[in-house]
Amino acid sequence: MKIVVVYGGKSAEHDISILTAFSIIKEIYFEYYDVQPVFITKEGTWLKGEPLTGPVAFADALKLEEAPEAHFATKEGEQSTGVMINPCSIKDEDTVVFPILHGPNGEDGTIQGMFEILDMPYVGCGVLASAAGMDKIASKQLFQQVGLPQVPYVPFIKTEWNEDPEAIYNRIEGTLLYPVFVKPANMGSSVGISKADNRDELMAAIEEALKYDRRIVVEQGIDAREIECGVLGNDDVNTSVVGEVVKEVGFYDYNEKYVNNTVTLQIPAEIPEEVSHKVREYAATAFKAIDGAGLTRCDFFLTESNEIYINEVNTMPGFTEFSMYPLLWAETGINYKNLVEELIQLALKRYNEKH
Ligand code: ADP
Ligand code: MG
Ligand code: MG
Structure with a gap:
């Protein structure tokens, strides 16, 4: 059986994904599985690396940790080992996908939808749970x-904010007390999140969060x-x-x-x-x-x-x-x-x- 480890990705959590992928690859039972690394660059290009088979290959993977992307760049002066692929070409018999991607496009149900369409088993939550989570x-x-139980919150979308910011302030200030936390609805690793102690900070925090998503949630800070x-x-x-x-x-x-x-x-x-x-x-x-x-x-x-x-x-x-x-x-x-x-x-x- 083959495990296709998909990692990297376009999200802000690209680097963390690489670290995780290498931790996981090292610990997959090489007695049972071959590993096919598939790396998604920050630009969104899918690269297929050399398959890892047996203890020697896994030991090599261990060394990659120092320069994780090296597997797909040059190996001590050699040419790139990564081959650009069409994402759908990962479909194969006896394959399980291990998507190790955080944030939008990786953890939000989009890539899970692709695995569903390809009819492949994959690790972790499905489309609904990924999107809802x-x-x-x-x-x-x-x-x-x-x-x-959860803290009180006020959700809104960018269009509502653009049309009537005063109404949004009123909803927030009518429901919550400062400090509040302003968050883009779809993100992770604290990206785009700020704490606001007053209306000026609230405005700046909303503008910041809107850089990442059109859906915003403001929460009671505790x-x-x-x-x-x-x-x-x-x-x-x-x-x-x-x-x-x-x-x-x-x-x-x-x-x-x-x-x-x-x-x-x-x-x-x-x-x-x-x-x-x-x-x-x-x-x-x-x-x-x-x-x-x-x-x-x-x-x-x-x-x-x-x-x-x-x-x-x-x-x-x-x-x-x-x-x-x-x-x-x-x-x-x-x-x-x-x-x-x-x-x-x-x-x-x-x-x-x-x-
Ligand atoms: P992410 O998905 O990016 O991890 P979180 O909702 O967990 O987003 O927020 C990131 C961090 O911000 C939390 O771990 C916490 O330290 C702080 N934080 C978030 N919401 C609140 C809140 N309502 N009150 C106090 N601290 C908060
Ligand atoms: Mg999170
Ligand atoms: Mg969190």
Whole structure:
């Protein structure tokens, strides 16, 4: 069997995707599978690399980590090993796709739709769950439907803002108290998100968010701990122990997360047993609310008085060896290698059940 690992991509999370892809490739059981790396450049070109077969090839993949894109550029002066391909040409017998793409076009159901049309098994959430999980407005509406607690929010679209900003200010200020968080509905890794403490900042934050999406959500800002729970399964799910993202700064933005590394992961989180129990229950409920498959990481806010609010679900969470999702499962009893294998098996199970 062959695993087609698709990574890179046009989104702002291109580099994180590369790191994740190499962590995963190293841990795929080479005894069972060949790996076909498929790299999507920042411009959106699909490149097919040399297939990786057996322990030597996997050891080579390990070395690639230092210059991940090297696999597709020049290998010590040699010509490029990457061949430009038509995305649809990845269809093959006995193939499972492992899409390791974050953000728009990767985690939002679009590429999942392509795999559906190609009729290929693929790891992770399907079209609906990916789209619903990515869109912060749609997911909030689904969470509301199943009674999950969340902070108050005001959604709107660009056209409404352009036509009558005053009406939008009134809706926001009539529902929320400063500080508020302004977010593009479809993004990740804090891209386009800002905190606003007053109307001037609110205006700037909205203009910033509109650079990334025509759908915007403004949320009540809260002072809370950030705790996360992993979900693994298809129709029947398991939840992981709960972890905490311990922040040295109030707002955990892209730079803090990936550049300055000012966050540490506390696993398991130091929270009361009842809170952890509730969080795990909510994480499973959220997974079902979006019709999840394979994996999600569900993120929550926890206030000082132990009130829990769901923040979001991520359908392709960070997945390097140092990322929260695999570390949560390691603590729960599934190591990285077996987690990757379980995801491949879940993809096959889901595919076979449909056929
Ligand atoms: P992303 O999908 O980009 O991770 P999030 O909704 O998780 O977007 O927001 C990114 C970060 O911004 C959160 O991890 C948290 O630190 C902060 N944040 C977001 N919403 C709020 C809020 N309502 N109150 C306080 N902090 C928030
Ligand atoms: Mg997210
Ligand atoms: Mg988040």
